[in-house]
Amino acid sequence: MENILMNVLDFSHACEIFDNTKKISDDDINFILKAGKKSTSSFGMKPWKFLVISNDELKTKISPLCSEEISISSSSHLVIFLAAIESINSESQSSNSKSVKKGSPADKLEFYTGVFPNHPEDSCHSNENMYSWPARQTYLSAGNMMTAAAIKGIDSCPIESYEKENIEEVLGLDTSKFQIACLLPFGYRLNEQSSADKESLDDSIEFIK
Template sequence: MEKTFIEALAFRHACKIFDETKKINDEDMTYILEAARKAPSSFGMEAWKFLVITNEELKAKLKPVCWDQAQITTCSHLVIVLAGIEGVKPESGIPEKRFARRDMPQEKLDFYLGLYAGHLKQTLSSDENIYAWTAKQTIFASQNMMMAAAIKGIDSCPIEGFDKEKVEEILGLDTTKYQLSLILPFGYRINPQSTQLRLAFEDVVEYIK
């Protein structure tokens, strides 16, 4: 039975160890990944890619370079969230294709491309700066995935504890095109009880009228 959004918010927590005997079915995993595909992104660039790993040998190989965290090998599906690099550069031709989806006259398309390149001149000046920008964008997609999973009663745990270069090497990534942003394991919790600790509403929300 699917959870409501509010129920999913209360259910979701950073699961530290998954039940290795339980696997996510294809329909539910597609639902989770579709939530990532539909996520918002700056300028509509969709500068991301998602690698879905179920190969147990590969997960075992990744575990030591992910601080030996149990989630890496106990999860059902390990999603590697990649931040786009090459595809956001105007010279790649991809930004033009993204804008062209809006079916606009060439004059307006040229205007948007100029605005994009000008506004992001500093951001696009190096791969390091691009990564800082596109990696932030992947958080939208990652949050969508975690909430979609929670609605289905599936657990997750966002992981930033890893050796970025070694993970990229193991995966054979061309880092001029994509770089590692986040690792998201999905599966089912062993312990049915979880405690979600949060600050009080009034401690984090301030209205300015």
């Protein structure tokens, strides 16, 4: 199992251009999306929504708003991760806390009852934090989607260089409820991956014993 996982991670890379003649099947894209939906998140709130775009015209319209990223226009599917701003409000927190508590050990119920409903609110005193907290959560689902895609031999390319407000306008989003956190195109690589060394861990890991 360890070798399987390492092989999947070695396959995965930020694919700069996809083969636009190859399309991801419905079964495979649903597998990828299911991995995102099943992702864990802080307090189990899962404050996200996924927009799945396969319309070529719309992808081409979004591409210039992302530094002309060819990976978007050439992708089979573009998944846009939305931070669910509305999930921060007190009513949503109360509803979500019930789902978090379901099946929890008895000694955890008091914690969730006393702390959970106020935690996101306490952490989001500004409009910026109201966005950044759920936005950070979306990356947990994005990582799992990328791994799920690699299992199927499908490539991806996380994108953060984009004109947030302009894309939100193109999509007609109600930004009081949802705002863009990340863009993640999926498809099949056109060129082979570079032979960059993924084995060296010395610079990125430090053990404290």
